[in-house]
Amino acid sequence: MHADVEEEFRAFVRSRWPRLVSTAYLLTGDLHHAEDVAQTALTKAYRSWNRVRRSDNPDAYVRRILVTSHKDRFRKRRVAERLTDALPDVADGRDPLSASEQRQELMAALATLSSRQRTVVVLRYWEDIPEAEVAQALGCSVGTVKSQASRALARLRGALRESPTVFAAQGEERKNTR
Amino acid sequence: MTETPAEARLREMLSRQTEMLSPREAPYETIVRKGRAARQRGRVAMGAGMALLVALPGTVYAGQLLGDRAEVTPGAAPGGPTEAPASGEPDALETTGPDSGTDSGTDSGTDSGTDSGTDSGTDSGTDSGTGTEEGSGPGATVQPPSDPARQLLDGITLAQAQADVQACIADHWARQEEDEGLLGSPGIPEPDPEDLRILAAWQSPGGVNQGPGPIRRVMVVPADPDADAPHNFVCSKWPGDETGFYGFYNGFSTRAELRELDMVIDSRATARYETAEEGIDGNWEMPFRWVKFGSFTEEVEEVTVEYGGSTHEVIYDAGFFLASGILQEVPDAYPVLKAYGADGELLYDSTLDPLYPN
Known part of the structure; x- marks a missing residue:
């Protein structure tokens, strides 16, 4: 991958990561699983980045990869959905x-x-x-x-x-x- | 679009749900490292496939069809396991059903009776075709099946199947241009191989109309089950045919067509691949490799196939179901196909279908 394309991918990852993890969290119910799914999706996106970046809507493309990765993971490993152990901090009063x-x-x-x-x-x-x-x-x-x-x-x-x-x-x- | 209060509240709750998340920093280096490794694996696999094509003088053939009864897992080395997971055993694959549109599979019963199930044969026998290898190359990027071990039957390798499809596409659409569509698929554009996925590959018996077998078949479907272009077809390669001619058959319904027809499953897509040519009373070449597949709509959660006295494992991939087996004796009835919905309700039963040969 050319350096400029790689930098483009890096910027994409940096900007989309929090949102992808949030989406995956709502899908999985577990932050660690969510990070794994988001990482898997972005790894697959990297592998096909030329195809992804040329698509009409790279966000939609990666979101679709994320959903598929979640389904695959759910199916293949029978990940039990569970609530997160830690209660999140509350900062809004x-x-x-x-x-x-x-x-x-x-x-x-x-x-x-x-x-x-x-x-x-x-x-x-x-x-x-x-x-x-x-x-x-x-x-x-x-x-x-x-x-x-x-x-x-x-x-x-x-x-x-x-x-x-x-x-x-x-x-x-x-x-x-x- | 108007939104109900419940929808608005749900949006708010979901938003609050994620407010407090604090994921770790994006593991960029890991993503890139794994992505590169995946790319590398892809290149190595393609290279290995090419090397295999050079090393094997085209002698791959289903052992069962030639009398070698060694049973192996499809695509695995001879002597491998032959049994799919028992139906009573919970399996991760059972949690999703076929609606995903991608890979999954369930074992819907046990193999017994006259049929050896989905197992493939061993590599032996005669050349099942030439010209395929010439058609392969860097452009042979048809996507592999989701579960190659259970979808590439009779010892057919992924590289062979991909090369067959690549050559078949070139052959078919070139022929279409030459013959002004008389033999081709008028109006159907040439597909991008990357948009296609191999559903199954198998060695088919020959027949009066088909000529002597074994005939190497590769069924290809759109990777996206809801793709507009009806690029689902079977490429056939005859043994010893030096001309590079590839048969082409695309009489399968897409999901969109099923919806238009108010059908939930394409029950007769594989009529020519599940019995001898003249139907259940035809002249059978035994043992007989059969396959049954077809598209289904998203209402369908489970498909079952009974044939030759057995219930067969059904695999779901890209919006299609797939079942296969090898008959050792001539069956006395056509395959029985049933489709069930999410709540277990029976959506289709071929024994109740007046258009189905029962």
């Missing part, structure tokens, strides 16, 4: 117990989804990418993305409704929608 509990409860709720539903949720509502692009990343139709998202939302709603710390927020939601 919100009630620390409630915030961290809510985060754990969200991860527990995400863990109730199928792998595909979870991926749809993460790509659609965290990455905020269009349904068509989610479909492309998952190798399915837009209709499937819609149906998977709908089912996932229903399941999350049910799982979070049982959560005492999220329940109040859901009450607000119901009020707001009237």
Whole structure:
């Protein structure tokens, strides 16, 4: 790889790494696994970098590699989804117990989804990418993305409704929608 | 697009979820080192494949078809294991089903009865073709199957299969130009080999219409199951054919076509590869290598194939399912194909399909 192309790749890695790890974290539920998946995705991207950089949307390309790497990893090693052990530090003044509990409860709720539903949720509502692009990343139709998202939302709603710390927020939601 | 309150709240929660993450610094040097190593492995593999093609005088052939009954794992050395994992044993592959569009596989039953399952033969016998080697080279970059050990059957190497496909593409589209599309695939552009993936390679028996076998077949599908171009086809290479002629067959449905037809699975894609030419009552050359594959839609979570008294392992790759085996006796019924959805509901049953030969 030429030096200038390699530098381009380095800049790409530097700028995308945090976001890729965050996405992978939501997919895996574990920071260490997330870093592994992000690293695997970028390694694959490096291997095909000329192809990636010439694509219309390198970010979408790498995101797709990330999703595939996660699926492969999940499938081949049967990685058990688990919550992270350490509670993250809280620095924004919100009630620390409630915030961290809510985060754990969200991860527990995400863990109730199928792998595909979870991926749809993460790509659609965290990455905020269009349904068509989610479909492309998952190798399915837009209709499937819609149906998977709908089912996932229903399941999350049910799982979070049982959560005492999220329940109040859901009450607000119901009020707001009237 | 309007957003429901639930969706808005979910966005907020996901965002908060990642706020406090503090990943380590990007391991750039590790990524580059591993990426370079992967590239190097790719080059070495291609070089080894080329060396193998030079070393082997084209004598690879399924031992079963010639009477050598040594059973090996497809693509493995003779004498290797023959059994797929038992169906009752949880397997990582079982957690995802076929919807991923890439690799996975499940063992949907046991092999018994008259069929030797997906096992391949040994390397021996006659030349199954020439001209392939000439077609290989740096451009032979068709992607390998997700699980070469179970998809490259009868001792066919990846390099051979890739070279076959490369030569087949060149042959087919050149012929299309010469014949103004009469023999080709009018309107279908020549594919970029890198966009293709080998689904299966196997040695097929000959027949009245096909001529004497064994015929080396390589099934190719788009690496992207939802690709627009219907580049899924079987390249066939006849033994001892010095002309470089490659048969070409592309009567397979894509996922998009299945959706348009309101079908969930292409049940008859491989009619010509799963029985003798005249169907179940035809003149069989035994033992008989059969393959059954086809595309399926994302509604399908599991596919089962029963044939010759056995339930066969099904492999999923690039939006296709694949099952194969070697019949030792003429079967008394066509393969039974079933497709199941995520909740285990039966989506397709070939025994209930009036268009399926039961």
